[in-house]
Amino acid sequence: MGISKDRIKFNVGGRLFETTATTLANAGRNSFFGALFDDGWNLSPQDSVIFVDRNSDCFAVLLDLLRTGDLNVPANIPERLLHREASFYGLLDHVRTARWGPFDGNRLRLSDSVKGTSPGDGTAIRAGPDGGCCVAHGSVVHVYDWMLEEHSPINLDYQRVNDVGWIDSDNIVLSACERLGRGDGGMGLFSSSSGDLRYKFQVSHENQVKSYTAGALSFSPDYEIFASCKGRSNEYGIGVWDQITGKQTDFFYESPGWSLGDADKLQWLNGKNCLLVATLFPRKDNCYISLLDFRDKNMVWSWSDIGSPMATDEKRVRDAIAMEDSNSICVVNEFEDLGFIDLRMYGGSVRWSSRSKLMKSKMPDEPCYPKLALHEGQLFSSMNDSISVFCGPDWVLTSRLRRSYGGSICDFSIGGDRLFALHSEENVFDVWETPPPPII
């Protein structure tokens, strides 16, 4: 008496376990356990033992996960095995949620470093929405899921990849150079799990399909894809496609002397309903930043450093990011000095906030240009082998992420509550996660 009816006994691969139906209910209906206890299946009486032909060590870990919501993997269990078992029981999502907590730039821990086999420098790394990532190396993009399992690499006729981006956890857009003398190139939509090419995006000029080189990419929540495009004749500018139909819906032709087709960075600004386009040194001799409004085909804001006194390269903008909350654009120079341009004024200048010039003295052999990222009010900037985190209205430096080997960071990306940093000297990328919240 007194023993509740909801006791359940399992024999997993020869090892006995005892738990309760309440604990197993945490698995949800769409899992092995949910189906097992459904009325349709005539489950044997409560005292008998349910046999499951699976690995018992992993079962212990997963049972603990259902009991506490915490994931504790002993060193002797390989991740792959655990993931495989979780997938059998339908508990993969539970594992993923328990692995790492909500993103916070000041609490990040290095969780993994993944080595690749591609020769040459990495071009870009992009975090996927569910914790996976993809890495562009030369003409191939390597795709990793959140378990950091590598899937089939993707390519567009093995042409040099310029940018890559996730539309959702299952779809990746890749932009590549035009194939010299053969046309093709441009942009393609790929399945992240199988690597299959699902769609090729085309540019039409006066009802004629043209070949083009696609550059920087950006996506809007209204299912639009923006890409910087460069064609043979007139196809210079920003192309717009519908994510669902794949059809070209718009094209913003660049005005003479203003580089849109060669942009380093596109950023969709949801509040302003505009697209930021930044074309920077050294791709061009000067830096151009503009905001485009596609509704009336208008450049609503622009800035350029043409004509400004330029004693040294010190004040050259190397990356830019719009911050809608503070109505400004943050820029960074070669020495990781941050600068700000007011978006409310037309033709304003950069207000540089000189932090420290200490870096100048110990430049590494192979320097990389700084990159910027913004995530929920935290500003991230990469410089050499470290990433700095800035917070607050005055952008105070609060954390620095550094790892000892791999050389300078050539690109980094935040998404799916993870930060991925790609190194340039060795083909390796780091995964930074926020640990789950403390027990108490």
Add this chain to the structure above:
Amino acid sequence: MSNQKKRNFQIEAFKHRVVVDPKYADKTWQILERAIHQIYNQDASGLSFEELYRNAYNMVLHKFGEKLYTGFIVTMTAHLKEKSKLIEAAQGGSFLEELNKKWNEHNKALEMIRDILMYMDRTYIESTKKTHVHPMGLSLWRDNVVHFTKIHTRLLNTLLDLVQKERTGEVIDRGLMRNVIKMFMDLGESVYQEDFEKPFLDASSEFYKVESQEFIESCDCGDYLKKAEKRLTEEIDRVGHYLDPKSEEKITSVVEKEMIANHMQRLVHMDNSGLVYMLLHDKYEDLGRMYNLFRRVTNGLLTVRDVMTSHLREMGKQLVTDPEKSKDPVEFVQRLLDERDKYDKVISTAFGNDKTFQNALNSSFEYFINLNARSPEFISLFVDDKLRKGIKGIVDVDVEVILDKVMMLFRYLQEKDVFEKYYKQHLAKRLLSGKTVSDDAERSLIVKLKTECGYQFTSKLEGMFTDMKTSEDTMRGFYGSHPELSEGPTLIVQVLTTGSWPTQPAVPCNLPAEVSVLCEKFRSYYLGTHTGRRLTWQTNMGTADIKAVFGKGQKHELNVSTFQMCVLMLFNNADRLSYKEIEQATEIPASDLKRCLQSLACVKGKNVIKKEPMSKDIGEEDSFYVNEKFTSKFYKVKIGTVVAQKETEPEKQETRQRVEEDRKPQIEAAIVRIMKSRKILDHNNIIAEVTKQLQPRFLANPTEIKKRIEALIERDFLERDSTDRKLYRYLA
């Protein structure tokens, strides 16, 4: 060993995948297929979920996902084909039951199969973007059972038959019906709409077309509406019982269209039962039903409202233009009030206090009340009647109610200033003769008029009340300063401000010496206390109480008018007087004197003097003497004056003229106000604006406005534009 040496050494190609048993996939699938059969045959008790799940998992893991997926579809399809044959074989009433039973079985089986194939659902199907197990199971059911040629139309006809049966009053199995319809909904909105809802709506439309035709030929309007209402609630109930809630709007609109919209005009105009009949015979319930049904269709209420309005106008026109009915003003107004009460009740009880109906009622009343030019006078007379005596014994709250109703009628009047004129006259009479019953009621009405028309409308009326009050104080002061006057006749003077009161020509008369002495004293007292004022005696409006002793010593107190007093006082010194003598002594104008003498000598029972010859009319040659034999049951005797309560034709003309005179300055003021702000305005606009501004008081006549403009131009307030003669300019 030796054999091997002889052979050439061969290196076998490395095999990528080591398949332990080449039949592995087939064997595993057979286990699963058997299980699916058992599940469909409700023989699943011996199955191990763990084993089946593991087998399905292994097939996917070993890249047999495709085989598993197609296998599941093929097996399920075969089962469903078999089931559809069983369903088809079911006869008559058991058809639906069988279908429902099999549907439930399929659902349960599908659930279990999905549980087994869960891993495939999550991985293989997800990555190949195929249809998931559950929706696949539903569409297989749809294609193999619901759309099976031998079931498809039979199922639909069975369902429609059941609905038809229920409509004709039979009891059907609603639970079964609900389950089958639910199946359509589970199969997807489009299946429900295409395979059931659309045919159902078409059949309903046909049914109600026929039925409504039948009803309209055989029923009167009230009965028809009852039947339509019943049908409507039945359909709404039906949706609640076994249809998709989204169908409610569609099926009700079918009923509304067939039963109401298509027969709307005929219903409303039905002889001896249509809307007018209902209004005339106070059929509130039917009216309410009509309102509730007609509001559901386009133009329904408009039709009802139009018919009601035209009926109201017709009825009202008859009421106000019938010369018989306007004989008695009180009766006339009471009828109007009764009609209004009635329609108020109709609108509040049957028409849900609909604003548009209230507006229609108001505009109808406004229309016909103003058809009779005497309406303002009659309404004032009605108030006069109520405030004179009618309200006696009625509690204050009821007084308020009556006054509020009168105000309602007042609001309809276009010529509010005419009403004001009459009201002033009637109020003056009430005040001066002390006939007003309740001061509170009088003031309450003034307050209502004030809120309705503004301060300026009632300022003079209020002035009249102030005069009454001041006069009381003055009288107290007068007697206070003349203590010697406590003996002898008492004089009560009401000092009226000129202008506040209806002007009446001061009719002079010679007062008896006793009174004129007092009057002189009062005059000197009053002028002594107020400087710069002038007093004129309005003897035609006064009254007097005199004590008289008749021949046999009968003592009476006679309540008479001032004129009558003057005449009677003459008989203190003479027994017999001729008409001429009286006229000479009193100097009362002939018409007033004749009326005064008539009331003294010719009213039966109250004739305190006698006349020779004894005729009804007063002649110039008549002579008069005291009726010594006068008797009365009462000590106090009131001698009335023969007065027409209602205005006579010339009086009416006169009032009318005065009203017109009073309007002139108001129109001029309005013109000047408008021109002062606009500076330049053309003729049509000025007419429009003036009319609008004066609307709360009266409807200004355009020709009169034009005359006023001319007058203002003459007086240099305005000028015509030198180029455009239609433009007027304001001259500061």
